[in-house]
Amino acid sequence: MNPYKSLGVNKEATADEIKKAYRKLALKYHPDKGGDKEDENKFKEATEAYEILGDKQKRAQYDQFGSTGKQAEGGGFGGFDFSGFQNVNVDFGGGFGDIFDSFFGGGGRQAKQKQGPLRGGDIEIIVHLTFDESVFGTTKEVEISRYEKCEHCKGMGNEPGSKMVNCETCQGTGQRIRIQRTPLGQIQTAATCEVCNGAGKIPEKKCRECKGEYRVLKNQKIKIKIPAGIHDKAAIRLSGKGEAGVRGGPTGDLFAHISVTSSKEFIREGNDISTSQNIHLLQAVMGDEIKVKTIHGNIKLKIPAGTESEKIFKLKGYGVPLVGSDLKGNHYVKIIVDIPKKLSKREKELYEELAKESKLNIKPQPKGIFG
Numbered sequence: 001m002n003p004y005k006s007l008g009v010n011k012e013a014t015a016d017e018i019k020k021a022y023r024k025l026a027l028k029y030h031p032d033k034g035g036d037k038e039d040e041n042k043f044k045e046a047t048e049a050y051e052i053l054g055d056k057q058k059r060a061q062y063d064q065f066g067s068t069g070k071q072a073e074g075g076g077f078g079g080f081d082f083s084g085f086q087n088v089n090v091d092f093g094g095g096f097g098d099i100f101d102s103f104f105g106g107g108g109r110q111a112k113q114k115q116g117p118l119r120g121g122d123i124e125i126i127v128h129l130t131f132d133e134s135v136f137g138t139t140k141e142v143e144i145s146r147y148e149k150c151e152h153c154k155g156m157g158n159e160p161g162s163k164m165v166n167c168e169t170c171q172g173t174g175q176r177i178r179i180q181r182t183p184l185g186q187i188q189t190a191a192t193c194e195v196c197n198g199a200g201k202i203p204e205k206k207c208r209e210c211k212g213e214y215r216v217l218k219n220q221k222i223k224i225k226i227p228a229g230i231h232d233k234a235a236i237r238l239s240g241k242g243e244a245g246v247r248g249g250p251t252g253d254l255f256a257h258i259s260v261t262s263s264k265e266f267i268r269e270g271n272d273i274s275t276s277q278n279i280h281l282l283q284a285v286m287g288d289e290i291k292v293k294t295i296h297g298n299i300k301l302k303i304p305a306g307t308e309s310e311k312i313f314k315l316k317g318y319g320v321p322l323v324g325s326d327l328k329g330n331h332y333v334k335i336i337v338d339i340p341k342k343l344s345k346r347e348k349e350l351y352e353e354l355a356k357e358s359k360l361n362i363k364p365q366p367k368g369i370f371g
């Protein structure tokens with residue numbers, strides 16, 4: 001392995017450049033990101049390279065001999081144990097953990113915690129709302145199935161009263177070590193013991209309720225408060241309502257994704273509502289007071305004389321509430337003026353008279369074939 005190549009830096013790179021290069025690679029391939037085996041290997045390689053180049057003495061040694069002392073002793077890849085990143089702090093002894101912590105905000109430690117407490121998973125559900133429910137808010141009861149802390153063993157996995165004994169599989173070390181001989185030397189890999197999850201100890205008797213799994217699957221009814229004005233596709237996060245953690249780890253969260261059925265009467269855009277309303281030609285000409293249906297009930301709207309078709313009236317504050325506020329959007333009503341299509345004999349006479357009065361020399365036509 002050429003650590004310069006691994007980090008993508010040249011031989012003259014400063015300590016700072018090396019640190020930066022490593023940081024970039026480590027962030028990209030960090031196992032916490034859930035990458036594949038190849039990412040894991042890249043992470044190992046970068047970490048190994050940084051272990052050499054990040055240390056003045058080791059770097060000098062590498063530059064001079066093309067290897068470091070440790071590599072000569074341990075054979076293989078420096079005798080480091082890179083498998084199971086939970087061990088990374090331990091393997092690099094002392095100082096390295098600090099670098100990890102500064103890089104990942106405690107990520108180094110977190111990566112180690114496979115054997116310690118684990119946070120429970122998040123649960124995602126979809127909550128369907130009617131249009132009215134989304135506008136005025138409601139409380140929804142949903143049934144979910146989630147892992148909850150086993151009450152019988154208090155989440156510890158052992159039958160209460162049974163003592164902890166050394167794990168036979170790993171002889172209490174929490175690790176399973178494999179030694180592989182390769183042309184490059186001996187490679188030692190250690191993986192977390194899957195029997196004790198790396199704890200090294202297992203209960204003599206597993207909890208009879210959860211079978212040592214710390215948690216039990218339960219159906220639970222949960223009430224979700226839906227605030228007035230919530231939007232379609234919004235999500236509500238209920239902290240700590242997800243799945244129970246393991247070995248004392250925190251509980252995950254519940255995410256309720258909102259799906260709103262649209263209304264047949266009202267069009268919602270943001271917090272505004274829009275509708276359209278037809279009025280008679282005479283109402284438009286002479287003005288009138290009409291009834292408009294809003295989400296907050298019927299209200300009276302004054303149509304001034306001479307209102308043109310497609311005019312939009314704003315009903316301030318008759319829209320949808322803003323979530324968590326007393327404010328509301330507006331209701332916009334578009335007026336459509338209907339032209340009378342069928343006239344009685346009397347109406348016809350009156351229109352003709354009106355035309356005369358308006359000094360319009362019109363030539364009335366029969367209804368069009370398209371009309």
Ligand SMILES: [Zn+2]
Pocket residue numbers: 150151152153154155156157158207208209210211212213214215
């Ligand atoms: Zn239990």
Ligand SMILES: [Zn+2]
Pocket residue numbers: 167168169170171172173174175193194195196197198199200201
């Ligand atoms: Zn074990």
